[in-house]
Amino acid sequence: MSENTAKGGVPGPRAPLGLPPERVAAGPADGDDITDGMETAYWAVHDGASAKASVREILAQLPRIVRRVGALAWQADRRGTVAVAVLQLASAAMNAFGLVASVAVLRELFGTGPTPDKVRAALPGLMLVVALLSLRAALEAAVSTAEARLTPKIRTALEVEFYRLAAHVRLEAVDDAHWHDDIHRASDRGLYYARQIVGQIVALAAALLDLVATAAVLTVLHPLLILMLPLSVLPVGAAAVRAARERFHSYMRWNALQRRVRTFSWLLLDQDSAAEIRSNTTQGALLAEHRRLTEKIAAEDTRLGVRAARIHLAGRAAGGIGTGITYAALCAMLIGGWIPLAVGAGAVLAIQSSHRSLTSFVNMAHMVYEHALWVGDLLTVQARCRSLLPRTGGDPAPDRVDEIRLDGVSFTYPDKDTPALDGISLTLRAGETIAFVGVNGSGKSTCSKLIAGLYDPSAGTVTWNGTDAHDLDPVSLQQRVAMVLQDPVHYPFTALANITVSRGSLTDSVPEDVHAAATASGADTVIGHLPDTWETVLSKRFAGGQELSAGQWAKIAVARGLYKNAPVLLLDEPTASMDPRAEHAVYQAVLQEPRHPGQITVLISHRLASVADCDRIHVFDNGKIIESGTHRELMDKQGEYCQMFTLQAAGYHGAPTGADES
């Protein structure tokens, strides 16, 4: 073995480590760097995209975005989608009719004759304007109602599908850091913006339709008036684009810093860090850094506020000039007698309405463009997850498992160069208890995960009753395996649900079976001491919830594994955190009284005394099995197992061993 490589493939120290520096910055240097030196994180890749894209790019993408979101809406609720579209069109039409009716009223009012007669003549038109405006308000409310029904359906459909896919991808995918980036970005951002994007597209469509309606009204009033529309709206549009971009740029800078603050806030608030930050009195250091960052955010807020005020002033000035030119042109047309006064007044109304629509259109187009990137990202991640799902089909795994055989099985994790398992061959037979022992990182857990069908071997075969596991339906195979891990999931559910979840239910149980599993694992005494026994919620994050110790959680996890009542039981160091008596009881229960007839039990443990009674013991080292046999055979062999066993036994007797001399 080389000097730099410790046993079990774990690299040893390379060179003596030098002293650390006396002082380092808590975070990247103070100063102008509002991002605090953070790189663009995976969840921020599209932030500010609309500020970087040209107006033409944004406009070119909008039809595609609308089609894509429309398709999502159509899938989620056809009637709702039609309702939103029709109501929105009707609302825009009301706006146009309202404008036309207003011009008719103005015509009456600006006509010749005594004022009372003109007002009387204008009254029906006025009532029509009021009716149209009321109808528009009612239609807008109807759009909001239809949208409120449609939007949650889209989000729910996307969310349900997203979590279904993410929870089912093959285990190798979950080991991949890029997949984690993708999945967190999609859930942080994609799902969040999916909720908003329908409303934003509706607002965008409303603004566009209003703009078109206004343009149509202006054309009807006098074809020349349409030429004046760009004159008046383009400066307003330019100012709106500028302001929107500035806001996005600032948001990007602010967002990077905000992420860093959140990390510190979480450390200060979270239950997991609570005990340590108090006992090590780290609060002061964390609070100082938190304060430094929040002060930076405050400074950025002020900078943004001042800048926004300036941009709005510049926008208003630009818009004012455009409006001034428009009104001057309007006056010229009135003086030249090209249009009557009433039409001029109507044109003013229409131009003001188009200003509002355009500003809203620009703001919405920016948002829709950027948010659509996130929703598109979510859809891409979903497609990627679909390609990572386990294969489907194949024969169902057998109900009675007589034999599982591994033949020359090798496995390399996707991000690794060296195999975690290297040509493993072993046989597990019904009714047997097999132990895997060996140094850390030698491949025991990986081997159990291959047996459980969680990974496919890179080479060699795993067969169940003679059938290649690759030809069996993966879901049915996993149903035949119960696995208990050293760090079990602490489900924040009731104690009962923590056990019944292994049969796929949080609510329904077979009481006798649950009781038997809890008794065998020792979880019965844990649950018996809880305030609401079976119904106590096992999480302090919920009112009335209780927290368990690591050993108590281990007993619950073993009960969960036993309750599954599967023909194959894999116990991967489940008793490491249990007290010796509890551990002994669990092994007695598992080894002497298996729940399932003919159950195959695999036990992974570093406490060799616990596995001495197993039918066969396989000793792993560096991805290979270096020794196999019963405890007696292995002790007689005087090999690796014998050395490890003697070393542990000596620890208990306090006797010198000589084992470390070898």
Ligand SMILES: Nc1ncnc2c1ncn2[C@@H]1O[C@H](COP(=O)(O)OP(=O)(O)OP(=O)(O)O)[C@@H](O)[C@H]1O
């Ligand atoms: N998810 C993973 N991705 C990449 N490499 C992994 C992964 N899990 C384990 N490994 C590597 O595979 C090798 C075998 O690990 P494994 O967990 O199977 O060992 P083990 O014998 O169960 O160790 P321990 O006794 O510490 O639980 C180790 O080098 C480990 O670093």
